[in-house]
Amino acid sequence: MTARATTRRRQLGAVLRKLRAAKGMTLEEAGQQVGVSKATVSRYETQAGPVKWLVVEGLCRAYGATATEQTAVVALAKHAKQQGWWNSFADSIPDSMDLLLTLEDEAVREDHFNCLYVPGLLQTRAYTVAVQHASEMRLPADDIERLVDIRMKRQQVLNRPKPLHLWAILDESVIRRVVGSAGVMKEQLAHLLKANESPSITLQVLPFSKGAHSAAMGSFVILGGAEPTLDVVYIDAHFGSLFMEKEEELDRYRLAFEYLRAQALDMAASSALIERVREEM
Secondary structure (H helix, E strand, O other): OOHHHHHHHHHHHHHHHHHHHHHOOOHHHHHHHHOOOHHHHHHHHOOOOOOOHHHHHHHHHHOOOOHHHHHHHHHHHHOOOOOOHHHHHHHHOOHHHHHHHHHHHHOOEEEEEEOOOOOHHHOOHHHHHHHHHHOOOOOOHHHHHHHHHHHHHHHHHHOOOOOOEEEEEEEHHHHHOOOOOHHHHHHHHHHHHHHOOOOOEEEEEEOHHHOOOOOOOOOEEEEEOOOHHHOEEEEEEOOEEEEEOOHHHHHHHHHHHHHHHHHOOOHHHHHHHHHHHHHHO
16 A cells, blocks of 8 residues: 555544544444444554445445535545655655645645744745754755755645645744844745735744743644544654544644634734844844
């Protein structure tokens, strides 16, 4: 099975499992609803082997999925073997990034909180290069170039016909931390100012004056599907990437993001602060 199929199957299995749990059905009851065995339903949920989209559609109906949920889940099943643009970079992409790119390719929104670096979707090329060079994992120049190319290519989700809506909240330290050089940072801050004028991007800064806040545990991303059922939380930690999809985990991070939105400066005040920091460099 290809890496692309594996990542889509992981998401499909997780969503089917979540929908069945919400309905309170056993594997056997679900199978009876669509005329398949308990083992087949279990296989669909555990990401083992191919799937038939008609069975997936039947399971969605049995679980009482909304029309939007059903459309999104059936699309996952139909396109399980479809290769993404990043397939040509397969040798450079770890499994965790492969999954992130698959989820991001299908997300309709992303909510970011960042307390270290500018979100990848808003980074300039020079800033991205500087971040890669700052890593404790020293990579050959060719490998760094490929990773930078991948990050730049990712940003196309902001320019597609139906662009992903990005809501980014940056800790003030992000805009004040000089990454690369003052020149690189001035260019990056100018890019953020331009991004905040886009109708598909909302950018806020959480000022130091707010003190302790609800996301002191670190940066995170909520990848939003067409329905909340399809949401996934992504955390890029030093010890590895985490993907969380349990409702209690999602609720925790959704609530944290709501508090952060309320604590952060509004868009106009955020842009004013970014411009002030840029002028000081």
